[in-house]
Amino acid sequence: MVRPGGRSARVQASVHAAVRELEAEVGREALTVPLVATRAGVTPSTIYRRWGDLQELLSDVAVERLRPETAPEDKGSLRSDLEAWAEQFLEEMSAPTGRAYIRDALLGGPDGTNAGQCSAYAAEQIDVILDRAADREENAPDVETVLDRVVAPMMYRILFRPEGLDTAYARQLAVGLVGSNDR
Amino acid sequence: MVRPGGRSARVQASVHAAVRELEAEVGREALTVPLVATRAGVTPSTIYRRWGDLQELLSDVAVERLRPETAPEDKGSLRSDLEAWAEQFLEEMSAPTGRAYIRDALLGGPDGTNAGQCSAYAAEQIDVILDRAADREENAPDVETVLDRVVAPMMYRILFRPEGLDTAYARQLAVGLVGSNDR
Known part of the structure; x- marks a missing residue:
């Protein structure tokens, strides 16, 4: 579970926001973990540790966007x-x-x-x-x-x-x- | 359309067979285009030209296997x-x-x-x-x-x-x- 307001929640919010921004700017085919990490102000290893790979991260962002x-x-x-x-x-x-x-x-x-x-x-x-x-x-x-x-x-x-x-x-x-x- | 018996049909059959064999032997996570090409006796570029990428090839093999x-x-x-x-x-x-x-x-x-x-x-x-x-x-x-x-x-x-x-x-x-x- 992600505690709201904790560091983990802040990382999640900034990484999700970075994915959404970059999808709009460069298109989703051009997304890479290092690109998302730079935009979100975290290290790539933070993303790999938490999500495993880009596909898993995109899946989390997708679900968030499908939330009514x-x-x-x-x-x-x-x-x-x-x-x-x-x-x-x-x-x-x-x-x-x-x-x-x-x-x-x-x-x-x-x-x-x-x-x-x-x-x-x-x-x-x-x-x-x-x-x-x-x-x-x-x-x-x-x-x-x-x-x-x-x-x-x-x-x-x-x-x-x-x-x-x-x-x-x-x-x-x-x-x-x-x-x-x-x- | 693939003409039965033509070169194109032979390539398809041997590449599909290579995927099925390698899936059973090394598991699907370990599959790569060069590995499949070697087993099928074709060049990797033959596979890239025809299928684009591994995902597309696996998709074709999957549909073939779902055929009743x-x-x-x-x-x-x-x-x-x-x-x-x-x-x-x-x-x-x-x-x-x-x-x-x-x-x-x-x-x-x-x-x-x-x-x-x-x-x-x-x-x-x-x-x-x-x-x-x-x-x-x-x-x-x-x-x-x-x-x-x-x-x-x-x-x-x-x-x-x-x-x-x-x-x-x-x-x-x-x-x-x-x-x-x-x-």
């Missing part, structure tokens, strides 16, 4: 909340930057911690939507079912079958699952 | 065919070698051709199952629906959420989709 910044919008019903969330998720994840981050997250470490974190972010957002539905006394599926029926098909197609993917598809998945609960 | 060798077994009904196929798919893809091949396939080239080929293999197998169901005059979903409801959830969980994944889950996805068509 706000709770899903409350649009008044489970169906509209889930439709809107699925649409936004598909838009963000199927954009070139989204794809690059997912790829990086998947590549980080054979233990799959970073990929698991991406899925945890989606599950947290869906939990918020389902809690609201429960407050409204709407019938709602559980979070694992929403992952299977809405998130998984979008992610599968983004990674393996991207042709013709559009927001209508995202809405159709959401409505296909909860449409009949909300007339 | 036989048609799905005919078990007499859509439901049993799909259950058996999903179970086998999950077993193969969630094994360490399956995961490594999927990862390699996803990493091959930013155009995603190899990832698309993996999905095409699954779609072809499902087509065989659905054609048989049509011959038996069973009600059957279309192939895109089977991809969304059976293949996508398995692949999503293999990549992002592997904990507790088992063949009961694969069967449940198959039965959840076609169970009511086959009593």
Whole structure:
């Protein structure tokens, strides 16, 4: 665990910031550990010790960028909340930057911690939507079912079958699952 | 296109074979283009010219290994065919070698051709199952629906959420989709 405000947290923040800046300035293909270290004001060995290699570092930065910044919008019903969330998720994840981050997250470490974190972010957002539905006394599926029926098909197609993917598809998945609960 | 029997096809076959042999002998972390070239009896520049880099070559080999060798077994009904196929798919893809091949396939080239080929293999197998169901005059979903409801959830969980994944889950996805068509 990284203690907020400690040296370890400061190193992480400055290294992550250096990666983001350099990605924007020189492009990600040109990134190297020494380049990131110089920009972050740390030694390359600090980076190697903490992250192992560049791929692992990029994976951590990717996960950080995939972290949702706000709770899903409350649009008044489970169906509209889930439709809107699925649409936004598909838009963000199927954009070139989204794809690059997912790829990086998947590549980080054979233990799959970073990929698991991406899925945890989606599950947290869906939990918020389902809690609201429960407050409204709407019938709602559980979070694992929403992952299977809405998130998984979008992610599968983004990674393996991207042709013709559009927001209508995202809405159709959401409505296909909860449409009949909300007339 | 690679003409079967031509020089290009021979080079491909010997380079792929060299990768498979060396993976087994020295492990995949130790693979390098010069090592593969020596074993395959070609020059490293032949490999660089054709594949670009090691990652691209490993991606091609992975897709080749993910190619199904036989048609799905005919078990007499859509439901049993799909259950058996999903179970086998999950077993193969969630094994360490399956995961490594999927990862390699996803990493091959930013155009995603190899990832698309993996999905095409699954779609072809499902087509065989659905054609048989049509011959038996069973009600059957279309192939895109089977991809969304059976293949996508398995692949999503293999990549992002592997904990507790088992063949009961694969069967449940198959039965959840076609169970009511086959009593």
